[in-house]
Amino acid sequence: MRDLEAARRLLARSRQALAFTGAGVSTASGVPDFRSPGGIWSRYRPVTLPEFLASAEARRRYWTYKKETWADFAQARPNAAHEALARLESQGRLLGVVTQNIDGLHQEAGSRKVVELHGTNRRVECLGCGWNGPAAETHERLAAGEEVPACAGCGGPLKAATISFGQALRPEVLEEAFALARAADLLLVLGSSLVVYPAAAIPEAAASQGAPMLIINREPTPLDGLAAVALRGEVERLLPALLDGVAAGEPA
Ligand SMILES: [Zn+2]
Known part of the structure; x- marks a missing residue:
């Protein structure tokens, strides 16, 4: 429970978070x-x-x-995790979403700034x-x-x-993702095992700029040691619960 409270405090303090999402965000959508x-x-x-x-x-x-x-x-249809991120962006608190997913569900949920790495x-x-x-x-x-x-x-x-195997990521897409990471004051790493490079270098770039990292994933990730908070569990359950807690005005 202490980790959940720490995660809520991180979210409540943030004004321009960036979400980095992987397959774990879309599994509940059947992708x-x-x-x-x-x-x-x-x-x-x-x-x-x-x-x-x-x-x-x-x-x-x-x-x-x-x-x-x-x-x-x-x-596949967007789930509560996609919807929570779209809501956060519409509140002016999320710079955008950098995703490893190819399913288009962030846009369908209403996210406007989506950088699709793959x-x-x-x-x-x-x-x-x-x-x-x-x-x-x-x-x-x-x-x-x-x-x-x-x-x-x-x-x-x-x-x-x-992007297929043996195909390079597009340089302009990567550059946009790194620029967002450098501008973020909080990095939400959601449903990614962070093992695919160079995609996984983007959260590291934000961390190296001093932005705290909040990781939500079902399994441990190689960057858990760099994270301010690492929560184990389903993103579609934990992220909306965290945002509801922040919206309810819990002390930051
Ligand atoms: Zn042609």
């Missing part, structure tokens, strides 16, 4: 957790970007897997001409029997607008 035991990557070997570019067979495997996992993404599964892009469109249209083509969708404009390969 598959790629890296967990029994997760997608234990059933499918991921197609790397070099493989995708090199062979039509790899592109067919890629789109087979995207097709089979699309329903889970399409049906891109978005809701869009598809052409690796030939850079065309970018809604993923739902490509999935309609897949459902109609296409196996390797190509760009209607240039014939180039279509790929989800996500």
Whole structure:
């Protein structure tokens, strides 16, 4: 309970927090957790970007897997954690959300400033001409029997607008995330195991500027030792409870 009170005090003092979110924020929404035991990557070997570019067979495997996992993404809805962050932003107390998630649920919950480090599964892009469109249209083509969708404009390969294995994060996206981290007076690290670099370097950047870190995750993380408070548990339960406590005017 002492940790919960310390977390409430951190939130009550903060005026421009930044949230850094990972898969644990979306599991309650039914979004598959790629890296967990029994997760997608234990059933499918991921197609790397070099493989995708090199062979039509790899592109067919890629789109087979995207097709089979699309329903889970399409049906997912924001949960109480997404909604709590959108509320915090609308109160003017959150600079934004930097997320490792590709599901678009922060925006659907009403968050306006969202930096998607790993891109978005809701869009598809052409690796030939850079065309970018809604993923739902490509999935309609897949459902109609296409196996390797190509760009209607240039014939180039279509790929989800996500960062694949073997694909570098976009420099401008990373820079925006680091700029937010440097401006934050509190870092909320939510549902991320903080093991994927360079994404995990963003919370470290905020910490090195002196911003306290509040971690909420089901499992211990490598940065727990740097955190002012590290809470074990479900984000969708703990974060709304903390914000309700702050809103109720508990002494800071
Ligand atoms: Zn194209």
